[in-house]
Amino acid sequence: MSAYLAISAFQMSNIQRTFFKPEIPSNFPLPVYDLKANPLTEEGIELGRTLFYDPILSSDGSTSCGSCHQQFAAFAHQDHPMSHGVDNQFGRRNALPLFNLLFSKTFFWDGGVHSLDFSPLNALENEVELNEQLDNVLKKLNDSEEYRDKFKKAFGVSEITSKVFLQSLTQFMATLVSANSRYDKFIRNEGGLLTAEEKEGLELFEQKCSSCHATGLFTDGSFRNNGVPNNYRFDKGREEITLNASDRGKYKVPSLRNIEFTAPYMHDGSISSLEKVLDHYTSGVEQSVTLDPLLKQNNQPGLAITDPEKKKIIAFLMTLSDREFITDKRFSEPELFLNTPKPNEKNHSHTNNR
Amino acid sequence: MKFQVLLCCSVFLFCGFSRYEKPKNTEGTVILKFNNLFNKEALDFEKEYTNAHGEKVKFTLLNYFISNIKLTNEDGSTYVIPQDSSYFLVKQSDPASKEITLNHIPSGKYSALTFTIGVDSLRNTMGIGSRTGALDVGATAKGMYWVWNSGYIFFKLEGTSPAAPEKQKNVFNYHIGGFGGYRSKTMNNIKTRTLAFKPVVVSNRKGPVIDINVEIDHFFDQVNPIKIAEKSSVMWGEFSTKISENYVSIFNLGNVSSK
Numbered sequence: 027m028s029a030y031l032a033i034s035a036f037q038m039s040n041i042q043r044t045f046f047k048p049e050i051p052s053n054f055p056l057p058v059y060d061l062k063a064n065p066l067t068e069e070g071i072e073l074g075r076t077l078f079y080d081p082i083l084s085s086d087g088s089t090s091c092g093s094c095h096q097q098f099a100a101f102a103h104q105d106h107p108m109s110h111g112v113d114n115q116f117g118r119r120n121a122l123p124l125f126n127l128l129f130s131k132t133f134f135w136d137g138g139v140h141s142l143d144f145s146p147l148n149a150l151e152n153e154v155e156l157n158e159q160l161d162n163v164l165k166k167l168n169d170s171e172e173y174r175d176k177f178k179k180a181f182g183v184s185e186i187t188s189k190v191f192l193q194s195l196t197q198f199m200a201t202l203v204s205a206n207s208r209y210d211k212f213i214r215n216e217g218g219l220l221t222a223e224e225k226e227g228l229e230l231f232e233q234k235c236s237s238c239h240a241t242g243l244f245t246d247g248s249f250r251n252n253g254v255p256n257n258y259r260f261d262k263g264r265e266e267i268t269l270n271a272s273d274r275g276k277y278k279v280p281s282l283r284n285i286e287f288t289a290p291y292m293h294d295g296s297i298s299s300l301e302k303v304l305d306h307y308t309s310g311v312e313q314s315v316t317l318d319p320l321l322k323q324n325n326q327p328g329l330a331i332t333d334p335e336k337k338k339i340i341a342f343l344m345t346l347s348d349r350e351f352i353t354d355k356r357f358s359e360p361e362l363f364l365n366t367p368k369p370n371e372k373n374h375s376h377t378n379n380r
Numbered sequence: 381m382k383f384q385v386l387l388c389c390s391v392f393l394f395c396g397f398s399r400y401e402k403p404k405n406t407e408g409t410v411i412l413k414f415n416n417l418f419n420k421e422a423l424d425f426e427k428e429y430t431n432a433h434g435e436k437v438k439f440t441l442l443n444y445f446i447s448n449i450k451l452t453n454e455d456g457s458t459y460v461i462p463q464d465s466s467y468f469l470v471k472q473s474d475p476a477s478k479e480i481t482l483n484h485i486p487s488g489k490y491s492a493l494t495f496t497i498g499v500d501s502l503r504n505t506m507g508i509g510s511r512t513g514a515l516d517v518g519a520t521a522k523g524m525y526w527v528w529n530s531g532y533i534f535f536k537l538e539g540t541s542p543a544a545p546e547k548q549k550n551v552f553n554y555h556i557g558g559f560g561g562y563r564s565k566t567m568n569n570i571k572t573r574t575l576a577f578k579p580v581v582v583s584n585r586k587g588p589v590i591d592i593n594v595e596i597d598h599f600f601d602q603v604n605p606i607k608i609a610e611k612s613s614v615m616w617g618e619f620s621t622k623i624s625e626n627y628v629s630i631f632n633l634g635n636v637s638s639k
Contacts, residue, residue: 063507064507138528141505143509150527161519187512188508188516189512268561269567
């Protein structure tokens with residue numbers, strides 16, 4: 027079903043652009059991002075995809091967006107509690123998967139960014155990630171005849187500015203819509219089937235989990251403290267943005283779509299499997315002033331879920347896997363980067379915490 | 381023959397007239413000149429000063445956004461500069477940026493100027509397409525934006541002082557921002573300043589030059605005592621409201637001259 031609607035060719039001044047209309051899944055809310063301000067075109071999307079995977083965005087050419095946002099992990103970072111950027115420096119939070127971004131009200135675990143256009147800047151200018159500065163990236167791109175040509179075709183500009191650079195990245199990210207899991211095909215009556223166990227898991231999920239992991243997005247977009255042990259010295263969560271002590275230890279409810287591919291879990295990647303996640307919710311929730319009220323039922327921290335129920339819930343969560351999304355060639359790393367060795371790329375092994 | 385010459389001349393004159401723009405008696409220009417001062421003298425990055433708390437200071441950076449400019453007519457009506465043309469970044473290191481020319485001001489007699497120190501809330505929430513000119517984070521506004529907590533830095537003052545900790549190389553940093561928040565209410569350091577003056581005429585492509593003196597010495601003591609020894613680095617934190625409370629009223633009217 028992942029078909030997008032028909033495209034119309036359009037002539038604007040002396041450039042020809044092919045406009046692209048993303049189809050909004052019927053079980054989703056309306057987009058938050060203002061597409062009118064940045065209409066999607068095939069040229070803009072393709073340019074954005076190239077930039078997403080181009081390590082020219084990093085200070086030493088070693089790291090691209092795709093380094094920590096891997097398609098086969100639904101654009102999260104497989105097996106990495108935290109990611110390492112330029113000079114192998116580590117960040118302090120788990121790389122979030124990238125999909126359904128048009129529908130997000132805020133970005134990052136603490137919601138510090140609210141326009142999709144600005145989300146790449148956070149990684150671009152972070153010393154431990156891409157370690158670059160926007161004006162220098164623009165200089166590198168403007169020095170490239172190939173990029174100037176691509177931007178001219180996509181935006182009709184002779185100079186690459188912050189506006190067209192970020193808009194092209196947004197255009198690519200806008201196409202990352204994940205709504206074709208077996209669950210989606212079931213809920214939209216498109217012939218998707220769930221087993222009895224999975225259906226029971228869905229019912230349990232709706233009882234125990236969907237207050238926070240709500241709607242077709244599987245998140246209500248709110249900030250909550252779910253009791254993951256936290257040394258607030260190093261990470262105060264949402265409080266760092268609002269300066270409100272009542273937001274201490276609160277992080278954005280992540281989507282559960284593609285959860286099969288996005289381990290490890292939580293803002294610090296501290297929980298390695300879904301079994302351990304559910305064990306956390308029944309016996310690992312840490313009490314604190316800001317612990318979410320939904321996890322304080324009957325004066326006990328956590329949720330009441332039996333072992334058989336946990337198994338069913340996990341079976342249901344597996345139906346949220348969208349294999350079309352993680353294999354869609356339109357979102358994949360372009361050939362030209364696959365065969366180019368990146369400087370400083372080390373063959374690293376990491377312990378598997380399962 | 382005479383008639384034909386006359387006809388040619390008329391045609392020529394007619395063509396000539398239609399090539400001229402109608403003279404605009406209806407619009408003029410207002411120039412704002414921002415003079416950064418310390419103890420009433422032009423601020424100089426080479427000089428060492430002493431602030432109100434006896435702390436020696438040398439400055440290395442001073443930038444502030446001026447936006448949402450309005451002129452009030454002596455009859456009480458206001459003219460708001462079209463917003464997209466009303467964002468400026470004044471940088472001590474860039475003398476040209478200290479002079480702001482406002483064109484196409486409707487003729488009239490104006491007696492007050494209002495401006496925002498900083499960037500209004502709504503603009504802070506807009507997409508990248510609305511962040512051009514002085515708001516361009518990849519060009520003019522480099523270093524004046526928080527990428528981790530979306531929003532502009534409204535007033536940035538940096539320098540060195542023996543009163544600042546040695547372990548941070550005696551550097552002090554005041555990065556003041558905060559537009560009030562989008563999805564959640566957060567701190568708001570947006571300040572508006574109005575300066576009144578004897579009515580000046582704007583007309584016929586002419587208008588006044590309004591000097592605005594920015595008294596950097598009083599950054600440290602206008603309302604609240606800002607002591608480098610106590611707070612040498614203030615960025616995203618509640619204390620920044622004490623600083624914006626100070627700097628709003630260090631912007632004062634200087635000379636107003638008519639051109």
